[in-house]
Amino acid sequence: MINMQQLSQMLLALFIGFCGSILFIFLHLPLPWLLGAIFTTSIAMRFEKLPIQNPKIFSAPARIFIGLIIGSAFTPEILEFLHIYLFSILLIIPYSIIVTFAGMYYYVKVLKFDRKTAFFSSTPGGVVEMVILGEEQKADTAKITLVQSSRLLFVVLTLPFIIQYLFHLDISGNQLITKAIKDTNLVEFFYLIIIGLIGAFGAKKLKISAAFLIGPMILSVIVYSSGFIHTLIPDELIKFIQVIFGTIIGFTFRGVKLRMILKILMGTFGHFVILAFISGIFVAIAYYFFGFPIVSTLLAFSPGGQTEMNLIALIVGANVPYITIHHIMRLFIVMNLAPIIAKRL
Numbered sequence: 001m002i003n004m005q006q007l008s009q010m011l012l013a014l015f016i017g018f019c020g021s022i023l024f025i026f027l028h029l030p031l032p033w034l035l036g037a038i039f040t041t042s043i044a045m046r047f048e049k050l051p052i053q054n055p056k057i058f059s060a061p062a063r064i065f066i067g068l069i070i071g072s073a074f075t076p077e078i079l080e081f082l083h084i085y086l087f088s089i090l091l092i093i094p095y096s097i098i099v100t101f102a103g104m105y106y107y108v109k110v111l112k113f114d115r116k117t118a119f120f121s122s123t124p125g126g127v128v129e130m131v132i133l134g135e136e137q138k139a140d141t142a143k144i145t146l147v148q149s150s151r152l153l154f155v156v157l158t159l160p161f162i163i164q165y166l167f168h169l170d171i172s173g174n175q176l177i178t179k180a181i182k183d184t185n186l187v188e189f190f191y192l193i194i195i196g197l198i199g200a201f202g203a204k205k206l207k208i209s210a211a212f213l214i215g216p217m218i219l220s221v222i223v224y225s226s227g228f229i230h231t232l233i234p235d236e237l238i239k240f241i242q243v244i245f246g247t248i249i250g251f252t253f254r255g256v257k258l259r260m261i262l263k264i265l266m267g268t269f270g271h272f273v274i275l276a277f278i279s280g281i282f283v284a285i286a287y288y289f290f291g292f293p294i295v296s297t298l299l300a301f302s303p304g305g306q307t308e309m310n311l312i313a314l315i316v317g318a319n320v321p322y323i324t325i326h327h328i329m330r331l332f333i334v335m336n337l338a339p340i341i342a343k344r345l
Helices: 004-026 034-046 056-072 087-091 093-107 114-124 125-137 141-166 186-205 211-225 235-251 260-291 295-299 306-316 320-344
Strands: none
Touching: 004 034, 004 056, 004 235, 034 141, 034 235, 056 125, 056 186, 056 211, 056 235, 056 320, 087 093, 087 114, 087 320, 093 114, 093 260, 114 125, 114 141, 114 320, 125 211, 125 235, 125 320, 141 186, 141 260, 141 295, 186 211, 211 235, 235 306, 260 295, 295 306, 295 320, 306 320
């Protein structure tokens, strides 16, 4: 059990992370709630006398909600499009495999990462998800965070310019569809929490890797795709979860030298070039063989986050269901195969 002093130190750490998120929002930087919290917490780590403590006690419940969020994307409406996009979706399997092992080879040979850290750094999943799985497998979470965040940063910064100048589409708009907490069906949300807890402890009982993430995700896919639950995780809670993980991740930078951070950031750009080349090949295949619109295909096979790619899709008027299904399948494949492959490394 934690005492009040420990709890207050954890809450202070979360407040520092929250301030970083506000700073990143003010500076219009990508993934502000996550990256901002990582940024300020990693700086706070340099001041040893600061009375803060790693808020890892919040990690387990936050993992449950992450699993529920991933599963919530599998709505009946999305599943109706599966047969239309089937062949294009199947390309996600070789795409994910090639991207992962090309990146892994790069990080092992060029940046001298250990194999598990290289694997989770190169896997095209979400930042939070890969850090969670990497932590489970005793990989270097500081390096995984840096690499995954840098990859997302490079994609988010370059893709809008490619779309605007190569395809002459206006990206000046700004829309984001979210579900506010006041619009949440509280009864369904209560059911969802119960389902998450059952999934988490059931998976733990079955000794499934990353049980508090995978268990809720599987049950969430079932209840959302069947139409049993419709309400989404409140946007405010999603942001708070990002602050929690950003703060926890920030603590992993304790003792990591600035020189190492800059080295990894520069090294990640080389991986980004490899990613761009592989993605370009798959975009060309999907475009020429299946006839899907080039911008939608580009966003579907871009190794960015689902939220960020969907946001760009909304802005440019691309085919959102097509893009969403591809990113859902990529994340679903990665989340289920990554723990299995990592154990064999």
